Amino acid sequence: MSSTSEILDIVLRSSLGKIISRDRIEKVVPFLRLKHWEAGTIIFSEQDPAEGFYVVSKGIVKLLRYRADGREIVVHFAEPTQSFAEAAIFLGRFPVTAVTDTDCELVYLPKSAVMEHLASDPEFSKFLMQLMATWLERLVEQLDTVVQNDASSRVIRFLLNEETPESKKSETRSVQLHFRKADMAQMLNMNQATLSRTLRKLQEEGLIKVKGRSFQLCDPKRLEAMLLPPLE
Amino acid sequence: MSSTSEILDIVLRSSLGKIISRDRIEKVVPFLRLKHWEAGTIIFSEQDPAEGFYVVSKGIVKLLRYRADGREIVVHFAEPTQSFAEAAIFLGRFPVTAVTDTDCELVYLPKSAVMEHLASDPEFSKFLMQLMATWLERLVEQLDTVVQNDASSRVIRFLLNEETPESKKSETRSVQLHFRKADMAQMLNMNQATLSRTLRKLQEEGLIKVKGRSFQLCDPKRLEAMLLPPLE
DNA sequence: ACACCTTTTTGATTTTCGTCAAAAATATTC
DNA sequence: GAATATTTTTGACGAAAATCAAAAAGGTGT
Numbered sequence: 001m002s003s004t005s006e007i008l009d010i011v012l013r014s015s016l017g018k019i020i021s022r023d024r025i026e027k028v029v030p031f032l033r034l035k036h037w038e039a040g041t042i043i044f045s046e047q048d049p050a051e052g053f054y055v056v057s058k059g060i061v062k063l064l065r066y067r068a069d070g071r072e073i074v075v076h077f078a079e080p081t082q083s084f085a086e087a088a089i090f091l092g093r094f095p096v097t098a099v100t101d102t103d104c105e106l107v108y109l110p111k112s113a114v115m116e117h118l119a120s121d122p123e124f125s126k127f128l129m130q131l132m133a134t135w136l137e138r139l140v141e142q143l144d145t146v147v148q149n150d151a152s153s154r155v156i157r158f159l160l161n162e163e164t165p166e167s168k169k170s171e172t173r174s175v176q177l178h179f180r181k182a183d184m185a186q187m188l189n190m191n192q193a194t195l196s197r198t199l200r201k202l203q204e205e206g207l208i209k210v211k212g213r214s215f216q217l218c219d220p221k222r223l224e225a226m227l228l229p230p231l232e
Numbered sequence: 233m234s235s236t237s238e239i240l241d242i243v244l245r246s247s248l249g250k251i252i253s254r255d256r257i258e259k260v261v262p263f264l265r266l267k268h269w270e271a272g273t274i275i276f277s278e279q280d281p282a283e284g285f286y287v288v289s290k291g292i293v294k295l296l297r298y299r300a301d302g303r304e305i306v307v308h309f310a311e312p313t314q315s316f317a318e319a320a321i322f323l324g325r326f327p328v329t330a331v332t333d334t335d336c337e338l339v340y341l342p343k344s345a346v347m348e349h350l351a352s353d354p355e356f357s358k359f360l361m362q363l364m365a366t367w368l369e370r371l372v373e374q375l376d377t378v379v380q381n382d383a384s385s386r387v388i389r390f391l392l393n394e395e396t397p398e399s400k401k402s403e404t405r406s407v408q409l410h411f412r413k414a415d416m417a418q419m420l421n422m423n424q425a426t427l428s429r430t431l432r433k434l435q436e437e438g439l440i441k442v443k444g445r446s447f448q449l450c451d452p453k454r455l456e457a458m459l460l461p462p463l464e
Numbered sequence: 465a466c467a468c469c470t471t472t473t474t475g476a477t478t479t480t481c482g483t484c485a486a487a488a489a490t491a492t493t494c
Numbered sequence: 495g496a497a498t499a500t501t502t503t504t505g506a507c508g509a510a511a512a513t514c515a516a517a518a519a520g521g522t523g524t
Contacts, residue, residue: 032461065376073376090358097368118354125323125350125357132364133319137327142306146379147421148307149509151414159479181472190380191512196473212520220257227300231348287486381512383481413502423482428503 007034010057011094012083015131024121025066031113043098043106050088052110056080059104063096070192074087074187076138077101087113087132101179146189151198153190156223159208159215173220177213239266242289242339246313247363256353263345268337275330275338282320284342288312291336292411295328296418306418308370309333309411319364321346333411353453383430386420388455391440391447405452409445 008029011017017025034057037043043054046065054061061078075096078084088094089111118125126162141161148154162175173227177184185195202208217223240261245247249257267287269275275286278297286293293310307328309418310316320326321343373393380386394407409416417427434440439455441448449455 054413065372073379075372075375087361087368090361090365091369093471095372115358122351122357125354125361129319129322129357129361129364131360132368133322135368136319136364136371137323138296138367139375140327143307143371143375143378144305148299149421149477149510180470189381192510193513197511199457200473381480411498424502425483425504426481429481432503 004029007032007107010034010105011055014055014083014107015057016055016083016127024117024124028109028117031043031110033089034105035108037100037103039100039102040103041100042047043100044085045097046094048094050094050111051087051094053085053089053114054098055083055107057107058103060101061099061104061106062179062183064099065096067144072186072207074183075142077183077187079178083109083131086128087135094189101183126155139140140186146187151188151190151194153196153227154190155195155202156207156226158184158188159217160220160223160227163217175215175217177215181213236261239264239339242266242321242337243287244303244387246287246315246339248287248359256349260341260349263342264336265340267340268330269335271332271334272337274334275332276317276326277329278326280326282324282326283342284340284346285315285317285321286330287315287339287341289337290337292333292413293336294331294333294411296331297328304418305421306415307374309419311410315341315363318360319367327336329419333415339434374419383420383422384434385428385459386422387427387430387434387459390416390420391449392452392455392459395449405449407447407449409447411416413445 001206008026010024011025011029011032018051022131042098043061056078058080058122063078063084065073065078067197069075084098128132145154145161163173167173167175181195182192185192188195197208201209207219209218240258243257243261243264244254253413254316269380290312294306294314295308295310297305297307300307316330317326377386377389380389391407395405399405399407413426413427417424420427431442433440439451441450
C-alpha cells in the first residue's frame with residue numbers, strides 16, 4: 001500500500017509536485033510516510049510541537065481550534081492535493097488542531113527533509129513562501145467573511161469564494177460542499193438554524209437552489225451585487 | 233534625514249536586525265529607502281501589485297480591508313520595529329490595505345533586494361518564513377478572537393493577548409493601547425458604543441480598571457476563567 | 465422496506481448587540 | 495485657560511441572530 005512509487009505519485013500530483021522537479025522529489029520520497037487515518041482522529045493538537053507537515057491524498061482534514069466551551073472554530077477544510085501545517089515547522093508548534101473529517105490518507109513530510117531541501121534549493125524556499133502567503137491570504141479572506149455582519153452576506157460570500165474556476169466558466173454555476181451544513185455554519189460563525197433559515201430565504205428570492213450539499217447559483221450577478229452597499 | 237546610517241540603524245533595531253548579520257544588512261542598505269508618511273495616507277491598497285515590503289520606524293500603520301459599504305475590517309496595527317507585507321511579495325499583490333494611523337516613518341525593502349538575498353542566504357529564507365508563520369499564527373488567533381460570540385469574551389481575550397511579557401511578570405498587570413478605543417472596537421468587530429459599555433461592565437465587576445488608553449488587569453485569574461465555560 | 469441514526473429544518477422565545485443622536489469627557493490649539 | 499476639535503460615553507429603541515426543543519428529512523445497514 002504505502003509503496004515508494006505511490007507516495008511519489010501523490011506528491012507529484014499535489015501542489016508541491018507542480019514546483020519541485022521530479023528528480024528532487026524522488027530523492028526525498030524515501031523519507032516520507034504515507035499513512036491511513038480513520039475519520040474523527042486527531043492528527044495533531046494546537047500547541048503540539050511540530051516536526052513536519054502533511055499532504056492530503058484522500059479525504060478531508062478539518063483544521064480548527066477548540067474553544068474551552070467545546071465549540072469549534074473551523075479555519076479550513078483541507079482537500080486532496082492540498083498540504084497543511086507548512087508554517088508550523090517554522091513556528092515549532094501547530095497553531096491549530098487537525099482532525100480527519102472522513103477517512104483519510106496523508107503523506108507526512110518531516111521537518112528535517114524540508115530543511116535540508118530548503119538549503120539546497122532556493123526555488124523550493126520561494127515555493128514554500130508562496131504556499132504560506134496563500135494561507136495568509138486565505139485567512140485574511142476568511143476573517144473578512146466571518147466579520148461580515150449579516151448572515152446572508154456571509155453565506156453569499158462563502159458560496160462565491162467556494163466556487164471552482166470551472167463552475168465560473170460554465171453555464172450552470174454551482175458549488176459542491178464537501179462537508180456538512182453544520183460545518184459550513186461553523187465556518188461562517190453562525191448557528192446551524194440560522195444558516196438553514198438564510199438558505200431558505202435566498203432560495204425564496206430565487207438567488208440559489210439548494211439540494212443536499214449542492215448549491216446552484218441561479219443569479220450570480222445579483223448575488224455579487226448583494227455584497228455591495230444598498231442603493232440609497 | 234534619510235541617511236544611510238539612519239536606515240542601517242532602523243533595520244538593525246527591527247526584527248530583521250535580530251537575524252541577519254550586520255555585514256549583510258550593510259550591503260543592502262543602499263537599496264532601501266526611508267520615507268516619511270503623513271497620518272491618514274494610503275501606503276498601498278488591497279490587490280495592488282506588490283514590489284516590496286516595509287519596516288515601521290515610527291508611528292502606527294493600520295492594515296485593513298475596506299468593505300464595499302465603507303466599513304473597515306482591521307487586521308493589524310503595525311508598530312515600530314515591526315515589518316509588514318512580507319507575504320505580499322510572494323503573492324505578487326497586497327491582500328490588505330495599509331494606511332498610516334499616525335505620522336510615520338517607514339523603510340521600504342524592494343522585492344529585488346529581498347530575492348537576491350534569499351538566494352544567497354538560507355538563514356534569511358528561514359527567518360522570512362518564521363515571520364510569515366508568525367503572521368499566520370496571529371491571524372488564526374484573531375479569527376478565533378473575533379468569532380467569540382459575546383462582547384466581553386472578545387474584550388478579555390484581546391486584553392490578555394495584548395499584554396506584554398513584562399507585564400505578565402510584574403505585580404500590577406496592565407495593557408497600554410497604542411491606538412484609539414474606536415480602533416480597538418474595530419479590531420474586535422464590535423460597535424464603539426458596545427465596547428464602551430462592555431468596558432464599563434468589566435470595571436463594575438472589579439475585573440479591570442480603565443484610564444484613557446491604559447488598562448489595569450485587576451484580577452487576571454478571573455479574567456482567564458471567564459473564557460472558560462460557565463460552571464454548571 | 466423497515467428500523468435506526470444522523471443531519472437539517474422549523475417554530476417560539478429571549479438576548480445581545482447595532483444604530484442614531486446627544487451629552488460628556490478628553491486633547492489640542494492659539 | 496478659553497475655545498475648538500476629537501474621542502468616548504450614555505440612553506432609547508429596534509433588528510438580527512442565538513437558543514432550546516421538537517419535528518421532518520435524509521442515509522445506512524440488515
